[in-house]
Amino acid sequence: MDNNTEKDTDVILEVKDLKTYFKTGPHKVVKAVEGVNFSLRKGKVLGIIGESGSGKSVTARSILRIVESPGYIAGGEIRFKGQDILKLPEKEMKSIRGNEISMIFQDPTTSFNPYMTIGAQLAEAYNAHTPSGSEKAKQEIMRVLKLVGITNGEEVIKKYPCEFSAGFRQRIFIAMSMILYPDLLIADEPTTSLGITIQAEIIEALSEVQKQTGISIMIITHDFGVVSQFSDDIFVMYAGRCVESASKKDLLRNPKHPYTVGLIRSVPLLEARKTKRLKSIPGFPPDMSNVPEGCPFASRCEYAKDICHKEVPALKPVGEGHMCACHFPLDYDINEDTELG
Numbered sequence: 447m448d449n450n451t452e453k454d455t456d457v458i459l460e461v462k463d464l465k466t467y468f469k470t471g472p473h474k475v476v477k478a479v480e481g482v483n484f485s486l487r488k489g490k491v492l493g494i495i496g497e498s499g500s501g502k503s504v505t506a507r508s509i510l511r512i513v514e515s516p517g518y519i520a521g522g523e524i525r526f527k528g529q530d531i532l533k534l535p536e537k538e539m540k541s542i543r544g545n546e547i548s549m550i551f552q553d554p555t556t557s558f559n560p561y562m563t564i565g566a567q568l569a570e571a572y573n574a575h576t577p578s579g580s581e582k583a584k585q586e587i588m589r590v591l592k593l594v595g596i597t598n599g600e601e602v603i604k605k606y607p608c609e610f611s612a613g614f615r616q617r618i619f620i621a622m623s624m625i626l627y628p629d630l631l632i633a634d635e636p637t638t639s640l641g642i643t644i645q646a647e648i649i650e651a652l653s654e655v656q657k658q659t660g661i662s663i664m665i666i667t668h669d670f671g672v673v674s675q676f677s678d679d680i681f682v683m684y685a686g687r688c689v690e691s692a693s694k695k696d697l698l699r700n701p702k703h704p705y706t707v708g709l710i711r712s713v714p715l716l717e718a719r720k721t722k723r724l725k726s727i728p729g730f731p732p733d734m735s736n737v738p739e740g741c742p743f744a745s746r747c748e749y750a751k752d753i754c755h756k757e758v759p760a761l762k763p764v765g766e767g768h769m770c771a772c773h774f775p776l777d778y779d780i781n782e783d784t785e786l787g
């Protein structure tokens with residue numbers, strides 16, 4: 447039994463020193479997630495942001511224990527409601543998936559069976575864990591469809607996925623993910639394949655679901671606009687590591703890691719940036735099978751000094767609830783960025 451402290455009871459998910467590797471050759475290991483730490487507060491939204499290949503999806507899949515071979519979890523703890531789920535037998539984990547933790551993916555097209563009606567698929571998701579009469583299932587289907595703003599549920603359930611747009615399918619998929627009253631929803635790039643207007647609608651739908659149900663959400667994205675709009679807390683990933691985490695307010699106002707500053711400077715939609723020039727981060731993330739010594743961001747960092755190329759900086763507190771892995775955290779006020787003015 448775990449002895450939760452008062453503080454811990456506010457945390458639904460705590461990831462400690464998670465390592466997920468891929469053995470890609472006899473002497474080759476890709477360290478996709480290398481010692482990641484973060485927590486998600488109950489009823490809050492945590493945004494995980496980072497460029498492509500930084501390990502966001504692998505982190506999400508590790509939480510559900512669905513990392514596929516040659517991938518494996520090499521170490522760490524994943525505490526969900528106080529219990530380390532890495533220690534659970536697969537049978538118990540199966541019941542947690544969908545029932546307590548559900549996940550939505552980037553591409554709503556592949557999330558559905560094209561040959562089954564929406565109603566049949568929602569009923570199947572409901573009955574998978576909760577055998578029950580069809581009347582009850584139908585009530586629950588209507589409940590979740592309404593939750594995502596679909597009021598013509600009777601019509602929708604008779605149709606097939608191909609009869610709807612990608613955005614509407616994603617909305618239905620969010621509904622499906624909510625059918626078993628999960629406590630945690632992991633949304634992996636839920637808006638990436640959609641147009642700008644539809645993206646905003648999906649975020650709005652997720653936000654409505656969160657408000658109405660109080661569910662905890664972990665949203666993964668490479669779009670700072672999405673996290674700045676929707677998250678309570680933000681966790682920035684780079685090359686398989688956590689480089690900065692803080693409340694959204696702190697992170698956007700006073701980012702400490704040069705990578706976070708680079709990400710913020712490259713976003714066209716943030717209010718504070720509207721009138722300013724945009725700057726992309728020069729260079730590319732490292733090859734994950736051959737990450738150089740020292741801070742993985744050093745080769746792209748305009749502030750890097752000798753030590754940055756030699757020692758990996760530890761994740762350390764830089765303010766209340768604000769953590770940063772940098773040898774020289776910045777004292778940066780986003781509104782005083784004269785370089786961009």
Ligand SMILES: Nc1ncnc2c1ncn2[C@@H]1O[C@H](COP(=O)(O)OP(=O)(O)OP(=O)(O)O)[C@@H](O)[C@H]1O
Nearest residue numbers: 468470476478497498499500501502503504505734
């Ligand atoms: N099946 C695999 N085999 C080998 N390496 C893999 C595999 N899947 C992922 N990786 C490695 O893990 C790293 C992290 O991948 P991940 O999908 O988590 O990135 P991401 O941040 O979610 O990127 P994206 O935004 O493009 O989805 C990749 O750079 C890749 O090197």
